[in-house]
Structures are given as structure tokens and as C-alpha cells.
Amino acid sequence: MMNISPDQRLRVGVVGCAEIAWRRTLPAMVANPDIEVVAIASRDGRRAKEFTDRFGGVPIEGYGELIDRADVDAIYNPLPLLLHAEWTERALEAGKHVLVEKPMTDSHKESSRLIDLAGSRGLVLMENYMFLHHSQHGEVRRMLDSGAIGELRGFSAAFTFPPKPAGDIRYQPGVGGGAFLDFGGYPVKVAMYFLGKHLRVGGAVFREHREFGAVLSGEVLLYTPGGVTAQLTFGMEHSYRNSYRLTGSTGRLLLDWVFTPPETHRPVVRIERQDHREEFVLQADHQFANAIDAFxxxxxTGDDLRSQHEDTLDQITLLEGIQRQALHVKV
Known part of the structure; x- marks a missing residue:
């Protein structure tokens, strides 16, 4: 295992110049005093230089050279989903810790193999579902535990946005595009957060692009063994939504900006009962900075990530089950 002392900065290399890296993750990394961005790689050398001009480090054309650098302790992998497993494995084989964008891979088999590999090498492998690092969800859970809406009866969540430009990777299912695995996992992940890991699939309908074959949007119905349901919506042919609602025996709780809140945003929890309504303004939080800190x-410190890895495997198993049962409607 590559040990990093408390007074040593973690030297990070980035494989791939993804939009999420440019907008959110790399700004959080360079703002972290415990991290040094050493190198950024792209298939396009000019793109790599564009990134290093802003974030620092050495631009590299191609990913292999970066993986093999002796001055890199950890790899951040925001590549398209199809490439997650290959380059995460190569990084682990080279003795590097890895922070990989969600989902870790597109199958339980592959994710389990990578987790086992990281464990055998004593390396950190972390899947970057960054929204779970925002404090608003813990506050909501505490409200539920205190009986704010009575006994939980149902859950719903939505993550939707307008169509992307033609040629966007999400319209290319062969490279891990499509709406479901790319961001449909967010509503599934938060349903598991509140309802537990033993969710079952009641059904799903996916709208699939007739020409490209990519999933554009969908609805998913999950349920707990006790009959509490989760209705989940995802899609890239809608107005922008990113919210969830919990329905209880005495009221309901609503929260917006649950997946992508800006770091300056102060979440507002709305609790509605039959005879009155309350609003609670929470503290702003920076989920990307928190995720980087956790990594x-x-x-x-060698934090035990077994529970996170179990969550990763439970979720990909559920995602595979949803895909198997989904009715695909070509549009």
C-alpha cells in the first residue's frame, strides 16, 4: 500500500477531461490544501493542456503514461462508464488509489472484481456519488427519525434535465451513455439511503431512442419487503428537476436541489401536514469538497470502506434487476 503521511500532499493524476471534472470535481481538488494535481491526461493533448492551464499539472496525451508515473499517488477517473473498469484496474495494478465517478462499473461482477483487487493491494477505491456527502440528507433522516411525518409510507425522487446537444455521449449507449446508468442511479441511490438495501423491483418503463438505442428517460417502481414504495423518475427530455419527497402517516417532507446543490445553496426542507406547513432552512454545504476530503x-488513515463497497454492490445489483425488468418503448 502507498502510505501518505499527514504532512504530505496527495499527488493526484486525472485520466479524462470530462465535464464533471471541469465544472465541479477539479475546482474542489485544487482548492484542497491536501491535494496536488500532478498531471491530467486526455486522448486529445490540446484538451489536456486546456485543463492544466486552469488546474495545474502536466498535460499528457493518452492515459497509460499518466498511470505509470512514479509521482502520482492516486488517480481520479471521470472517464465514460465503458472505460471505468479498464482504467481503474490499470491504476490499481500500478499501485494507485482510485476515486472513480459513479457508477463504478456497469455490472456487479466487474465492480466486485475491482473492489477485491483494491483490497488485496491495500488500496483505496471510492465510488464518487458525491451527493451523499451533503449534510442535508442526514438532517432529513434525523427529522424522519424524530417522527416529523409519522411512519414512512412512500418515497419519490426525480432527476431530469433538458435534451443535450446532438453527439453528447449520453446518446451513445455503446460507450456507457444513456440516461439510466449515467444519472438514473441517483434516484435509486437515494431511495436506498432512506428505505434500505433490500428494495425489490416492481416494474420499470424506459423510453428508448429509436435511432440511437440509448435510454432517454424512464420511471421505476421499487418496494420494500414491508410494502413501502419508491417511485423514481429520470430523464434527459424534461424540464430540470432534482428533488425527493417522503410521505408519512401524518405528513410529507419535500426537498429540492438534492443531487446538485451549489455550495452556496441553503436547502429548504418543507414539511406539510393536514393543518399546517413548516419550512426549515439548513446550512449550505459543499458536497464535492466533502467527497474529496473523504477520499x-x-x-x-485507512478508513474502512467495506460498508461503502457493500452499498456499491447492492446498488449495481438493483440497477441490473431494473434493467432486466424494464419495458423498453422506442420513441
Missing amino acids: VRAVR
Whole structure:
């Protein structure tokens, strides 16, 4: 295992110049005093230089050279889903810790293999579902536990946005595009957060692009063994939504900006009962900075990530089950 002392900065290399890296993750990394961005790689050398001009480090054309650098302790992997397994495995084989964008891979088999590989090498492998690092969800859970809406009866969540430009990777299912695995996992992940890991699939309908074959949107019905349901919506042919609602025996709780809140945003929890309505304004939080902190801490202290890995495997198993049962409607 590559040990990082408390007074040593974690030297990070980035494989792939993805939009999420440019907008959110790399700004959080360079703002973290415990991280040094050493190199950024792209298939296009000019694209790599564009990134290093903003974030620092050495631009590299191609991913292999970056993986093999002796001055890199950890790899951040925001590549398209189809490439997650290959380059995460190569990084682990080279003795690097890895922060990989969600989902880790598109199958339980592959994710399990990578988790086992990281464990055998004593390396940190973390899947970057960054929204779980925002404090608003813990506050909501505490409200539920205190009986704010009575006994939980149902859950719903939506993550939708307008169509992307033609040629966007999400319209290319062969490289891990499509709406379901790319961001449909967010509503599934948050349903598991509130309802537990033993969710079952009641049904699903996917709208699929007739020409490209990519999933554009869909609805998913899950349920717990006790009959509490989760209705989940995802899609890239809608107005923008990113919210969830919990329905209880005495009221309901609603929250917006649950997956992509800006770091300056102060969440507003709305609780509605038959005879009155309350609003609670929470503290702003920076989920990307928190996720990066968690990764650095895991590398430095050897934090036990087994529960996170179990969640990763439980979720990909559920995603595979949804895909098997989904009715595909070509549009």
C-alpha cells in the first residue's frame, strides 16, 4: 500500500477531461490544501493542456503514461462508464488509489472484481456519488427519525434535465451513455439511503431512442419487503428537476436541489401536514469538497470502506434487476 503521511500532499493524476471534472470535481481538488494535481491526461493533448492551464499539472496525451508515473499517488477517473473498469484496474495494478465517478462499473461482477483487487493491494477505491456527502440528507433522516411525518409510507425522487446537444455521449449507449446508468442511479441511490438495501423491483418503463438505442428517460417502481414504495423518475427530455419527497402517516417532507446543490445553496426542507406547513432552512454545504476530503482521509488513515463497497454492490445489483425488468418503448 502507498502510505501518505499527514504532512504530505496527495499527488493526484486525472485520466479524462470530462465535464464533471471541469465544472465541479477539479475546482474542489485544487482548492484542497491536501491535494496536488500532478498531471491530467486526455486522448486529445490540446484538451489536456486546456485543463492544466486552469488546474495545474502536466498535460499528457493518452492515459497509460499518466498511470505509470512514479509521482502520482492516486488517480481520479471521470472517464465514460465503458472505460471505468479498464482504467481503474490499470491504476490499481500500478499501485494507485482510485476515486472513480459513479457508477463504478456497469455490472456487479466487474465492480466486485475491482473492489477485491483494491483490497488485496491495500488500496483505496471510492465510488464518487458525491451527493451523499451533503449534510442535508442526514438532517432529513434525523427529522424522519424524530417522527416529523409519522411512519414512512412512500418515497419519490426525480432527476431530469433538458435534451443535450446532438453527439453528447449520453446518446451513445455503446460507450456507457444513456440516461439510466449515467444519472438514473441517483434516484435509486437515494431511495436506498432512506428505505434500505433490500428494495425489490416492481416494474420499470424506459423510453428508448429509436435511432440511437440509448435510454432517454424512464420511471421505476421499487418496494420494500414491508410494502413501502419508491417511485423514481429520470430523464434527459424534461424540464430540470432534482428533488425527493417522503410521505408519512401524518405528513410529507419535500426537498429540492438534492443531487446538485451549489455550495452556496441553503436547502429548504418543507414539511406539510393536514393543518399546517413548516419550512426549515439548513446550512449550505459543499458536497464535492466533502467527497474529496473523504477520499484523502481514507488514503491517509485507512478508513474502512467495506460498508461503502457493500452499498456499491447492492446498488449495481438493483440497477441490473431494473434493467432486466424494464419495458423498453422506442420513441
